[in-house]
Amino acid sequence: MSDWQRTVECGVLGEAEENQQVQLNGWAHKVRTFGDLVFIDLRDRTGIVQVVVDREETPELVNTANTLRSEFVLSIQGTVRKRMPGTENPRLQTGSIEVAAKQITVLNPSRHIPFQISDEEQMQNVDESLRVKYRYLDLRRPKMFQMLQLRHSVIKIIRDLLDAEGFLEIETPLFTRSTPEGARDYLVPYRLQPGLFYALPQSPQQYKQLLMVAGVEKYFQIAHCFRDESQRSDRQPEFTQLDVEMSFVTQEQILQLIERIMTTVVEQVSTKTFPRPFPRFTYDEAMALYGTDKPDIRFGLTLTDLGSAVSRCGFSVFDSALEAGGTVKAVRYPGGASLSRKEVDALAALCKEAGAGGLATIAVAQPNPDEIKSALSKHLAPAVMQQILQNCQAEPDDLICIVAHQNPKTVAAALSRLRLEIGARCGLRNRDTLAFCFVTDFPLVQWNQEENRWEPEHHPFTMPLEEHFEFLESDPGKVRAQCYDLVCNGQESASGSIRIHRADIQARVFALLGISEEVQRAQFGHLLDAFSYGAPPHGGFAPGIDRLIMNLLDEPNIREVIAFPKMGLGYDPMMDAPAPVDQKQLKELGLIIAPPQQARKE
Ligand code: ASP
Numbered sequence: 001m002s003d004w005q006r007t008v009e010c011g012v013l014g015e016a017e018e019n020q021q022v023q024l025n026g027w028a029h030k031v032r033t034f035g036d037l038v039f040i041d042l043r044d045r046t047g048i049v050q051v052v053v054d055r056e057e058t059p060e061l062v063n064t065a066n067t068l069r070s071e072f073v074l075s076i077q078g079t080v081r082k083r084m085p086g087t088e089n090p091r092l093q094t095g096s097i098e099v100a101a102k103q104i105t106v107l108n109p110s111r112h113i114p115f116q117i118s119d120e121e122q123m124q125n126v127d128e129s130l131r132v133k134y135r136y137l138d139l140r141r142p143k144m145f146q147m148l149q150l151r152h153s154v155i156k157i158i159r160d161l162l163d164a165e166g167f168l169e170i171e172t173p174l175f176t177r178s179t180p181e182g183a184r185d186y187l188v189p190y191r192l193q194p195g196l197f198y199a200l201p202q203s204p205q206q207y208k209q210l211l212m213v214a215g216v217e218k219y220f221q222i223a224h225c226f227r228d229e230s231q232r233s234d235r236q237p238e239f240t241q242l243d244v245e246m247s248f249v250t251q252e253q254i255l256q257l258i259e260r261i262m263t264t265v266v267e268q269v270s271t272k273t274f275p276r277p278f279p280r281f282t283y284d285e286a287m288a289l290y291g292t293d294k295p296d297i298r299f300g301l302t303l304t305d306l307g308s309a310v311s312r313c314g315f316s317v318f319d320s321a322l323e324a325g326g327t328v329k330a331v332r333y334p335g336g337a338s339l340s341r342k343e344v345d346a347l348a349a350l351c352k353e354a355g356a357g358g359l360a361t362i363a364v365a366q367p368n369p370d371e372i373k374s375a376l377s378k379h380l381a382p383a384v385m386q387q388i389l390q391n392c393q394a395e396p397d398d399l400i401c402i403v404a405h406q407n408p409k410t411v412a413a414a415l416s417r418l419r420l421e422i423g424a425r426c427g428l429r430n431r432d433t434l435a436f437c438f439v440t441d442f443p444l445v446q447w448n449q450e451e452n453r454w455e456p457e458h459h460p461f462t463m464p465l466e467e468h469f470e471f472l473e474s475d476p477g478k479v480r481a482q483c484y485d486l487v488c489n490g491q492e493s494a495s496g497s498i499r500i501h502r503a504d505i506q507a508r509v510f511a512l513l514g515i516s517e518e519v520q521r522a523q524f525g526h527l528l529d530a531f532s533y534g535a536p537p538h539g540g541f542a543p544g545i546d547r548l549i550m551n552l553l554d555e556p557n558i559r560e561v562i563a564f565p566k567m568g569l570g571y572d573p574m575m576d577a578p579a580p581v582d583q584k585q586l587k588e589l590g591l592i593i594a595p596p597q598q599a600r601k602e
Helices: 059-067 128-133 142-164 205-213 251-269 283-290 316-323 341-353 382-391 408-425 503-512 517-531 545-553 583-589
Strands: 021-033 037-044 047-054 073-082 097-108 187-189 197-199 218-226 238-247 280-282 327-333 360-364 399-405 436-440 445-448 453-456 483-488 491-498 538-543
Touching (some): 021 059, 037 059, 047 059, 142 218, 142 545, 238 251, 251 483, 251 491, 251 538, 251 545, 316 327, 327 408, 382 399, 483 538, 491 545
Antiparallel strands (some): 021 037, 021 073, 238 538, 327 399, 360 399, 436 483, 483 491
């Protein structure tokens, strides 16, 4: 054994080890030198312990100790002792003891580090790209190590649960052909025949379905997925999802499995509360109640449809919206009656951002006609105003916020945005709650106005409701799908579906999506063929692991839960990737680089 090998880890030391001789390995987290007395906070992945070098006890060590700096790698021998009364450090797990050093070996010195790992408060102000450039230092922070530990635990809990339920973990290829999930593909040129490309998987969707055709019945994978889409704080170009597929399964069994997985994970790694069973909404219900298919159900304040209350009321904004097939809906803002004009304008601006023309409000001192304040009073009869308040179940001090538009989706988008804002302002988006819910029965397709075609709401492999097969050609917008999302605190945390397992239905859905027979054969011939060889009914789902960790840690930035994330525009400042390649490689691949202005179109 090397003479620097540790006998024990820093973070586990306590009074039980008093008087023991120990050898520790780790990094100098902080060094405080007072000439004859040097304190070294020694850190390893288990925690931090204070080491003391005192000239009176070990004069031969003091000179070395005075040369130590943060992040030197050290091996320290010493004796554990209780700290002097009054010098304990309650912020440290090991704060009641210290180690009196007998020998210090510098295993490796360190240059001055670009940020202060030991100062969490200061770290909050360090530029994030600097942290990502030096990620190997950033990950030394206890907070980041704890994140990695949590990720590991969550994945292990999921693996153990699925293993116990008979699932097989199977890896599927990363070099494949395109599987549409609604984003652009990352392509890998094929050297042996320039002009051909592999696509990196947006998800293992087709492979997992083919595994069901292969008779695997229960599959899962902690899968790496690649999607070239615009970046957001909760998106990365490559990310991890738990990918699951099962044969001979009903939607109900799948929803129960998702709920079992999430419940087990949250119960084992978190103290957050979560309502069970997970509430379920159809897509139509979610849209009606919350104006979104990703409802944050930590609070109520559901939307009220005022269609009947304001029908033919004589106010042209409401009348014309309703006549054009639109809606008039409202959300309550408890305590909002006292908002200033400027504050109400800010709410209206949110609605306008979502496409609405504006916002009408009723400030309710008391829910009787004499004590309301609203520009609408000029346009609406007192009885109509009264009906609105009644339908909204208005209470004293409420601000009733009303949006009208000829497009119901615009009203939904504006009020959903407003509802979240109101929830936040009223302190209703409780950070200690994980409010999961399922949303089911999504439309199979949605109309893409710009491209003048139907596109899948989820992906093209989703099974329509059987009773809606007949509308696939005649009225596609009416077709509902056997698909479901798991939503947590207003964000999608998993999606999945019962899949099409019949070649004829798959061909009809491809046709609906405008995929010609020729393209169907060329791009999905393998799948259509597989379905003609006895494909079992099957279905599955895929929760994002990164988003789950974000929820557990209440962390809004996805980069904080990934060991080596990409910054904006997919740039990795640590590896300096993407990077140019040399001409020889380009030539081998048969690639010629277009001038920048042509190549850089977003
Ligand atoms: N492949 C889908 C996705 O990645 C999930 C699923 O349908 O299982 O979103």
